[in-house]
Amino acid sequence: ILQILHFPDDRLRKIASPVKKMDDQIRQIADDMLETMYQAEGIGLAATQVNIHQRIIVIDVSEDRHQPLILINPELLEKSGETGIEEGCLSIPGEKAFIPRAKEITIQALNREGRSFRLSADDLLAICIQHEMDHLIGKLFVDYLSPFKRQRIQKKMEKLQKINEKKDK
Numbered sequence: 001i002l003q004i005l006h007f008p009d010d011r012l013r014k015i016a017s018p019v020k021k022m023d024d025q026i027r028q029i030a031d032d033m034l035e036t037m038y039q040a041e042g043i044g045l046a047a048t049q050v051n052i053h054q055r056i057i058v059i060d061v062s063e064d065r066h067q068p069l070i071l072i073n074p075e076l077l078e079k080s081g082e083t084g085i086e087e088g089c090l091s092i093p094g095e096k097a098f099i100p101r102a103k104e105i106t107i108q109a110l111n112r113e114g115r116s117f118r119l120s121a122d123d124l125l126a127i128c129i130q131h132e133m134d135h136l137i138g139k140l141f142v143d144y145l146s147p148f149k150r151q152r153i154q155k156k157m158e159k160l161q162k163i164n165e166k167k168d169k
């Protein structure tokens with residue numbers, strides 16, 4: 001299980017580098033990320049969130065929680081339409097906000113064997129991919145909100161941090 005960074009940790013703002021070569025080390029990172037995501041009851045996780053600054057995303061939006069998707073070096077090829085839901089984020093626990101997203105997207109990525117594939121997605125899967133791809137460029141859903149709302153969330157998270165630090169001591 002990997003430790004998930006929490007907003008406003010500056011490391012969440014780093015830009016991830018493309019994976020140079022798909023190898024066992026990258027596969028191990030993806031497996032550790034999947035385990036961390038399932039344990040945290042998320043439906044997606046980006047490497048940035050676990051302080052690994054490479055373009056690796058894991059997703060599982062299935063009901064049975066056994067259809068993991070690994071996206072290496074994802075690129076957005078097309079997007080269309082508009083949709084949105086109240087989004088959460090494992091790096092901003094307890095906060096939710098409606099975020100506008102494209103309804104359909106087509107991406108290209110490498111799979112766990114390092115082979116290039118294209119994926120067209122809509123609804124929750126499309127939203128999740130867009131949310132995770134934002135993480136890889138240091139973007140969080142709070143960045144779509146007004147500065148006032150973002151600041152209010154930052155204050156709440158910093159207070160939570162202090163309470164947790166006291167507990168750990």
Ligand SMILES: O=C(O)C[C@@H](Cc1ccccc1)[C@H](O)SCc1ccccc1
Pocket residue numbers: 041042043044045046086087088089090091124127128131132135
């Ligand atoms: O922090 C993350 O990247 C995990 C996100 C992924 C996500 C956020 C918003 C919309 C879709 C995916 C979530 O914490 S996963 C938790 C969750 C579960 C079901 C529906 C929405 C969010």
Ligand SMILES: [Zn+2]
Pocket residue numbers: 088089090091131135
């Ligand atoms: Zn997130």
